[in-house]
Amino acid sequence: MDESEKNTQSEAARGGEVLVLGATGKTGRRVVRRLAEAGVPVRAASRRSATAFDWEDRGTWGPAVAGASAVYLVAPEDPEPVKPFTAEAVAAGVRRFVVLSGRGLERVGSDFEFGAGMAAAEAAVRESGAEWTILRPNNFFQNFTEDLWLEPVRAGRLALPIGDVPEPFIDAEDIAEVAAAALTEDGHAGRVYDLSGPEDLTFADAARIIGGAAGRQVRFAELAPDEYRAELRGLGFPEPAITLLDSMFAIHRAGITAGPADGVRQALGRPAADFTTWARRTAATGVWAEQG
Numbered sequence: 176m177d178e179s180e181k182n183t184q185s186e187a188a189r190g191g192e193v194l195v196l197g198a199t200g201k202t203g204r205r206v207v208r209r210l211a212e213a214g215v216p217v218r219a220a221s222r223r224s225a226t227a228f229d230w231e232d233r234g235t236w237g238p239a240v241a242g243a244s245a246v247y248l249v250a251p252e253d254p255e256p257v258k259p260f261t262a263e264a265v266a267a268g269v270r271r272f273v274v275l276s277g278r279g280l281e282r283v284g285s286d287f288e289f290g291a292g293m294a295a296a297e298a299a300v301r302e303s304g305a306e307w308t309i310l311r312p313n314n315f316f317q318n319f320t321e322d323l324w325l326e327p328v329r330a331g332r333l334a335l336p337i338g339d340v341p342e343p344f345i346d347a348e349d350i351a352e353v354a355a356a357a358l359t360e361d362g363h364a365g366r367v368y369d370l371s372g373p374e375d376l377t378f379a380d381a382a383r384i385i386g387g388a389a390g391r392q393v394r395f396a397e398l399a400p401d402e403y404r405a406e407l408r409g410l411g412f413p414e415p416a417i418t419l420l421d422s423m424f425a426i427h428r429a430g431i432t433a434g435p436a437d438g439v440r441q442a443l444g445r446p447a448a449d450f451t452t453w454a455r456r457t458a459a460t461g462v463w464a465e466q467g
Contacts, residue, residue, distance in 0.1 A: 191244025191268065192216040193358050198224050201317050202275055205351030206247050206358075215359055218243060230256050240264040245271040245358045252419065254295030261299040271364070272300040272307045273357045275350070278369055279431035280311055289422035308357040312370040313432055315347045316453050319385060320462050329466045333382045334396040336403040336424050341375030343435040346448040353442040368438035372447050375433060384451050388458035391465055400424070 193210055197203035198219035210217040220228035220239045228239045230251040240246070246269050250257050261272070276293040277283075283290050300307035318324055327333045350370055357363040376384070379395035386393035398406065400421060407417045426432060439447035457463075 191242055192218045193245045193247065194218045194220055194226075194239060194243035194264075194269075195247040196220055196228060196239075197247075197249030197275070198226075200249060201315055201321060201347045202350045202354065203247065203249055205347055206354045209351055209355040210358070213355065213359070215355075230260070233259075236260055236263055237267070240267040240269060243267070243269055245269065245273070247354055247358060248272050248274045248296055248300065250274070250276075250292035250296035252292045252415070254291045257292060257295040258299040258302075261296075261303050265303050265305050270305050271358065272303065272305055273354050273363075274300055274307065274309045275354070276309050276311045277432075278311045278313045278371065278436070279426065282431050283426060289419055289426060306364040308363045308365070309367045310350060310353060310357070310370055311367060311438075312350050313343050313345045313372070313436075315350070316344050316372075316448075316450060316457075317347045318344075319381065320457060325462070328382070328385055328393055328463055331386075331392055331465065332394050332396055333378060334398050334403070334406065335378055336398045336400045336421075337378050337427055338397060339377050339379070340428055340430055341377050341433050342381075342427060343371035343373070343375050343433070344381065344450050345370050345372045345439075346453055349439050349443075349447050353439060356442055363442065366442075368442050369436035370438040370447070371434075371436040373435055373449050375435060376450060381450065384454050385458070385463060388451075388454040389463040390458070391463075393463075 193215055195203050195207050195217060198207050199221045207217055207219045218226050220226040222229050226239055227235050229235050240263060246264055274296045276297055277290055280290050280293055280297065297309055319328055324333055353368060353370060382393040382395040404417055404421055407420065
């Protein structure tokens with residue numbers, strides 16, 4: 176990014192800081208980094224950040240939004256606090272929201288437990304009177320390196336209830352770049368960006384690609400949903416997390432998130448990163464080395 180681009184973004188953000196919720200999460204910390212590198216005043220907020228923010232502690236909301244002109248909104252699972260937070264933020268002077276949602280959320284009905292908080296966030300910003308942009312990404316590449324499926328990959332066995340339904344995984348760096356653009360530039364207001372990688376891959380494909388990049392076998396095993404829930408319980412997952420993951424895979428099995436989308440190109444004018452290139456680069460870090 177050259178100096179003229181940095182100056183343009185700084186102009187766009189002038190008048191207040193950009194508040195990034197979920198600032199220690201996969202996309203949040205990447206959004207913080209991109210904004211800071213571009214010279215945009217940014218306030219990182221989470222339960223573990225210098226700016227404390229907790230959806231369950233409304234006393235943290237006011238200090239977090241004070242002086243902010245834009246918010247990167249990562250919703251909680253509980254939909255209840257999202258609308259009152261959004262109203263408080265607008266009253267404090269927030270003029271723009273960028274919401275991290277989920278691919279296919281407009282097709283997810285009451286049959287699924289997953290996505291209630293994201294749906295509430297989408298509705299809240301649409302009704303807020305402020306500018307809004309909604310990001311609906313697929314599963315992140317980084318789910319294989321930062322949590323969820325890291326330990327299974329290291330163990331050489333990725334076992335999930337998904338079959339051969341494809342998923343066009345997306346790089347969290349692409350999501351962060353789209354978010355940073357929407358937070359600081361004009362032209363994104365009122366847009367809903369479906370964000371995916373450029374190709375459909377099954378989870379078996381992903382395991383094979385990662386194994387090939389890492390120089391070791393990573394086997395995919397198909398589980399029935401009840402087997403998956405049982406394995407999660409055996410690993411010590413709490414029941415709410417088990418319910419959400421089970422529902423997420425039910426959405427995937429229904430094909431709701433399948434098929435590449437072109438939101439990255441729409442927002443940034445370039446193609447999304449591809450999984451194989453990312454896997455080769457990532458394997459070189461040793462993150463998938465067999466644990467001993």
